[in-house]
Amino acid sequence: MDVSGRFGAFAIYAPQNSDKLVKAFDEEIAEAKKGWLQSRKVSRANDRELARTLAGREYLGRTLLWDEAYESKVGALTNEQILAAMKKFIDPSKISMVQAGDFKKTATP
Numbered sequence: 001m002d003v004s005g006r007f008g009a010f011a012i013y014a015p016q017n018s019d020k021l022v023k024a025f026d027e028e029i030a031e032a033k034k035g036w037l038q039s040r041k042v043s044r045a046n047d048r049e050l051a052r053t054l055a056g057r058e059y060l061g062r063t064l065l066w067d068e069a070y071e072s073k074v075g076a077l078t079n080e081q082i083l084a085a086m087k088k089f090i091d092p093s094k095i096s097m098v099q100a101g102d103f104k105k106t107a108t109p
Contacts, residue, residue: 007090015101022097029086030079037071 009029013021043049044064057063077085 007095015099015103015105018099018101018103030082033074033077033082037075040067040071 009025011021011025044053053067054064057066
């Protein structure tokens, strides 16, 4: 297990959709696993990224077999398992939500 990690997300939205965005973020977070797995595969198709990955694995004493096993485990997770892990390791009260825009235009009279 790694001793550190990071979590982040971003979205571009119209200010009047702020509440919808926060709700959608909460509902869709577990579905991100598909995109994450795909991005790892795509990155290995790029020579520069593959070389960087191999160098990083060498530093950590791992091979691409480690990646294969890791991705298989992640791919087998259910949405419920992902959400349970997030609740265990991510404290929602410590997540900073930063929103920017011209919110005056969305104010109701």
